[in-house]
Amino acid sequence: MHSNAIESSLFSLVFDQASFLAFVTDREGTILRASRYAEELIGRELSGLPFADILINFAQAFNLEQALAAAGTQLLSVTMQNGKPQTFCFHFDDCGERILALGDPTHHDNEALHSSLIALNGEVSNLNRELQKKTVELEKLNELKSRFIGTTAHDLRNPIGGIYGLSKLLMEEATASGDERYAEIFTEMRGSTGFMLGLIENLLSAVTIESGVMQLTLEATDLNELIASNVRRNRIVADARGIGLHVAHAEPLPAIQLDRLKMHQVLNNLISNAVKFSARGSVVTVSAARESTAVVVAVEDRGPGIPASEFQKLFTPFQQTTVRSPDGEAGSGLGLSIVKAIVEEHGGRIGVESEVGVGTTFRVWLPLPTARHPANKEFSNDQG
Secondary structure (H helix, E strand, O other), X not given: OOHHHHHHHHHHHHHHOOOOEEEEEOOOOEEEEXXXXXXXXXOOOOOOOEHHHHEEOOOOOOOHHHHHHOOOOEEEEEEOOOOOEEEEEEEEEEXXXXXXXXXXXXXXXXXXXXHHHHHHHHHHHHHHHHHHHHHHHHHHHHHHHHHHHHHHHHHHHHHHHHHHHHHHHHHHHHHHHOXXXXXXXXXXXXXXXXHHHHHHHHXXXXXXXXXXXXXXXXXXXXXXXXXXXXHHHHHHHHHXXXXXXXXXXXXOXXXXXXOXXXXXXXXXXXXXXXXXXXXXOOEEEEEEEEOOXXXXXXXXXXXXXXXXXXXXXXXXXXXXXXXXXXXOOOOOOOHHHHHHHHHXXXXXXXXXXXXXXXXXXXXXXXXXXXXXXXXXXXXXXXXX
């Protein structure tokens, strides 16, 4: 192939097929020919236009002679078809009567990307250091918060517990003497102090669970007796609200290794919650039955029910649903999260079934000694 043919082929390759900007101008800077790629990007016929007209002059007007005299490549911004600028790395070649200008976006884009990545990496490192600093500060604040709550709740528990015991004694004496007015007052006092005592116990339990140091003191436990005890404890409030509280037929159950105090807290939370959200004249039923590998305790109410859209809030600390008790009372959002933690620490699991306008049933599965079950992590949450 002759040299002229080779030059013609190269020229055709550059101007008709290559993916970079290519221009031939005269010494005055008028474009004599532009590559197909350049005209597609810029979006118009370029022949006959001054080369400077396709450039965006951010600093100073373009001068072709200065561009030829400058060593190396130059970064110039070209107006694209969409009206936005794009920067290219241009090389100018003096061919006598003609000037060849080639613009390549690749080199500049790589350099810009590299510089951007370096800058971004520096910003990420700074943010990471700041995040670690804030994390340490938050951990200290959380520890301080937990100590404050724990200390305050502990200091409040003893005097309120004393008031609770005294109100119970006065209520019994007033009832025995036939003084219905004082018996009613002391009953209300006992109910209020019992409620406060429950909140304090929940706060103390929440702090213990959050710290990850919950310890169980296991002993052989008669679950039917524990259920009956908690039903008796909540019956006073249930009677005052006009709500029936019953234990379903209790079948014989084997002794289970439980932490009596913590399981008492589980049952009390579930039963008191059911009573709180039940309407006057309705019934709360507590039952226990043996399955093949577990004992199942169920607390069923005929309250307002929980919307399915709010199930995700159940068992999450300090989360509350929109459900309210008949007297408008809302919970702390702690009760069921504590119940879940205690049950799972025993190797059990808890679940809920609920239908709006029908009621709610909570079930607790406690494994028998021959079958310890892993806790089920997928559940729903507290009505309050």
